[in-house]
Amino acid sequence: MPENDTTPAIQFQGVGKRFGDNVVLDGLDFSVAKGDRVTLIGPSGSGKTTILRLLMTLEEANDGLIYVDGDPYTHEMRGDKRVAIPEKRRSLVRRRVGMVFQQFNLFPNMTVLENIIEAPIHVLGKPKAEAIASAEALLDKVGLADKRDARTTQLSGGQQQRVAIARSLAMEPEILLLDEVTSSLDPELVADVLGVLRNIAETTDITMLIVTHEMQFAREVSNRVLMFDGGKIIEEAAPDTIFTSPTHERTKEFLRAIL
Amino acid sequence: MNDTQAWNWEHAAAVLPELLEGLQITILATVVGMVIASVLGLLVAIVRRSRLRVVTFPIGFLVEFIRSTPLLVQLVFANLLFTQFPSLAIGCVVLGVHYATYMSEVYRAGIDAVPKGQWEAAIALDLPRSRTWGAVVLPQAIRNTLPGLGNYAISMFKETPFLFAIAVVEMYTAAQQYGAETFRYMEAITMAGLLFLLVSYPTSLLVRRLENRLA
Numbered sequence: 480m481p482e483n484d485t486t487p488a489i490q491f492q493g494v495g496k497r498f499g500d501n502v503v504l505d506g507l508d509f510s511v512a513k514g515d516r517v518t519l520i521g522p523s524g525s526g527k528t529t530i531l532r533l534l535m536t537l538e539e540a541n542d543g544l545i546y547v548d549g550d551p552y553t554h555e556m557r558g559d560k561r562v563a564i565p566e567k568r569r570s571l572v573r574r575r576v577g578m579v580f581q582q583f584n585l586f587p588n589m590t591v592l593e594n595i596i597e598a599p600i601h602v603l604g605k606p607k608a609e610a611i612a613s614a615e616a617l618l619d620k621v622g623l624a625d626k627r628d629a630r631t632t633q634l635s636g637g638q639q640q641r642v643a644i645a646r647s648l649a650m651e652p653e654i655l656l657l658d659e660v661t662s663s664l665d666p667e668l669v670a671d672v673l674g675v676l677r678n679i680a681e682t683t684d685i686t687m688l689i690v691t692h693e694m695q696f697a698r699e700v701s702n703r704v705l706m707f708d709g710g711k712i713i714e715e716a717a718p719d720t721i722f723t724s725p726t727h728e729r730t731k732e733f734l735r736a737i738l
Numbered sequence: 739m740n741d742t743q744a745w746n747w748e749h750a751a752a753v754l755p756e757l758l759e760g761l762q763i764t765i766l767a768t769v770v771g772m773v774i775a776s777v778l779g780l781l782v783a784i785v786r787r788s789r790l791r792v793v794t795f796p797i798g799f800l801v802e803f804i805r806s807t808p809l810l811v812q813l814v815f816a817n818l819l820f821t822q823f824p825s826l827a828i829g830c831v832v833l834g835v836h837y838a839t840y841m842s843e844v845y846r847a848g849i850d851a852v853p854k855g856q857w858e859a860a861i862a863l864d865l866p867r868s869r870t871w872g873a874v875v876l877p878q879a880i881r882n883t884l885p886g887l888g889n890y891a892i893s894m895f896k897e898t899p900f901l902f903a904i905a906v907v908e909m910y911t912a913a914q915q916y917g918a919e920t921f922r923y924m925e926a927i928t929m930a931g932l933l934f935l936l937v938s939y940p941t942s943l944l945v946r947r948l949e950n951r952l953a
């Protein structure tokens with residue numbers, strides 16, 4: 480597919496996802512433009528995490544198509560049949576997508592540095608010296624240059640999350656998925672992590688898809704907010720608009736409850 | 739007649755050199771057997787996680803078959819089947835294969851104990867399968883399996899006397915031979931038992947310490 484600037488970074492086309500009888504997403508359509516910072520909000524269980532997990536191939540959609548930068552990702556149409564794309568091809572798309580988890584998920588058997596250089600060396604095939612140099616630069620960026628050789632289990636939650644952010648940035652992703660990355664942190668550690676993310680938003684053009692309950696953060700970083708409910712987007716707007724004058728009744732209720 | 743019943747320290751001392759020679763074979767069989775059991779057990783554990791039933795079904799059947807038949811029968815059977823190999827080699831392999839079926843369960847539990855988030859992080863980084871297993875999952879899983887490995891090593895050590903059945907001169911066989919030559923079974927068997935205890939008890943203390951440290 481020829482590249483041009485209007486190709487969205489992410490596109491969902493009629494995506495459906497069920498867990499047993501539980502229909503979580505039903506014919507979901509939405510797209511995220513390149514360089515956009517989009518925040519997903521919505522009540523618990525509305526499917527925000529599921530959307531990110533679909534984009535990381537941690538879940539498999541039951542219907543519909545997902546495109547990354549115009550490329551079909553997990554399924555494609557052959558004639559009028561929807562067929563699964565083999566793992567080898569998925570992998571090439573997946574390495575352009577990074578994810579930061581609520582529970583960090585650092586590898587405890589590796590040092591901080593080893594966590595960060597693992598994928599650049601073994602996935603991107605970078606020479607070790609080069610991988611180490613970029614890892615050190617990233618550690619500097621997240622304010623943990625002195626923790627290079629620490630065991631991840633010796634770090635605070637906030638420090639672990641910043642390492643996890645550095646680890647996903649080391650893959651130079653085009654798209655970064657952030658799922659409640661501050662939710663399991665003590666309140667006094669949240670600011671450091673948000674500071675790092677704000678810095679990334681300001682200094683890179685990575686497309687970001689953010690799920691968060693930190694409305695202040697959503698407001699500062701994102702340029703678009705999508706309100707989810709019942710497996711659909713019920714409202715979308717710029718953060719200032721949606722937070723000050725939401726139009727949909729469910730959005731008003733939701734914001735009243737969390738603000 | 740009475741004389742042969744009483745404990746005789748001279749015989750107890752005289753049997754020792756033969757027992758120590760047998761102990762070397764016992765330890766050799768245990769070490770080789772455990773190496774086979776550890777490697778094969780790991781392979782079985784990994785293969786059994788496959789979703790391909792053509793692979794998992796026959797392996798599962800084989801594992802159940804080996805576990806449901808006595809070690810002694812397996813030893814004798816293999817010895818009859820593979821007459822071209824030395825009995826000691828057959829003994830090591832049969833011990834290893836037999837214990838591999840138990841070790842595979844220990845590995846399975848160790849692998850299952852690695853949090854789901856570790857696999858997901860590996861996917862998110864697009865790590866190849868080989869790195870996910872080799873660099874992320876197994877180093878964490880094997881840590882959990884070390885105590886189990888130690889416990890099975892001790893129990894394999896204690897089951898080496900079955901090698902008597904295929905005429906491998908390990909420690910118990912050495913004791914039997916001494917008994918047959920001198921009719922002093924009591925001293926020979928007692929000393930062999932003491933030597934078993936002398937090796938396995940400290941080892942089990944070590945394993946328990948390892949267990950506590952990893953817990």
Ligand SMILES: Nc1ncnc2c1ncn2[C@@H]1O[C@H](COP(=O)(O)OP(=O)(O)OP(=O)(O)O)[C@@H](O)[C@H]1O
Pocket residue numbers: 498501503521522523524525526527528529530
């Ligand atoms: N692996 C799974 N198996 C079964 N049901 C699941 C699974 N994962 C998610 N669900 C269900 O899918 C629905 C959407 O879950 P999801 O985690 O995407 O919601 P969410 O919007 O992220 O909620 P929260 O704000 O609580 O994180 C929920 O009803 C949840 O119970």
Ligand SMILES: [Mg+2]
Pocket residue numbers: 527528529
């Ligand atoms: Mg969620």
